[in-house]
Amino acid sequence: MGALLAGFLTQLIADTTPYQPADRPRLGTVLVDLVAALFAHTLEAEGCLPPETHRRALVLRIKSFIRERLHDPRLTPATVAAAHHISTGYLHRLFRDEESTVAAWIRRLRLEGARRDLTEPARHATPIHAIAARWGFPRATDFSRAYRAAYGTTPQDHRRQALHGDE
Incomplete structure (x- = not known):
């Protein structure tokens, strides 16, 4: 306590x-x-x-x-x-x-953690499936589906936009 x-x-x-x-x-x-x-x-x-x-x-x-x-x-x-x-x-x-x-609360916290990791420059070389597994999503397809439902974009597109801007 x-x-x-x-x-x-x-x-x-x-x-x-x-x-x-x-x-x-x-x-x-x-x-x-x-x-x-x-x-x-x-x-x-x-x-x-x-x-x-x-x-x-x-x-x-x-x-x-x-x-x-x-x-x-x-x-x-x-x-x-x-x-x-x-x-x-x-x-x-x-x-x-x-x-x-x-x-839903567990899923939201996991997705928020994965979203932070995806946009962190120090993790740009970490594969998306490894980030997903790190946050409790052992299957990449389940992670991608949940991510798209929550944020309206794929993890890959979000990472690309966050790390490279609108190039």
């Missing part, structure tokens, strides 16, 4: 540009929930947390777990649920208030 709180604070301090003034109450609530969860965990009193605080802390732990394992192609909602000793149905209910489903 301490690492989760530290990661949240580090990310919050490092880049505040994505946040609007209207986000302050929600960010404050998340911070209070994490601090409460840390104390409850330390005192072995997690059962004393309000259900909503417990739920938000669990969602943050799950998201951290997912981010750490994005490269694993076997990362699925079922494996995430099993690792947290919850049912897949409960995992989906936890994500009901989030921006997307668990599977």
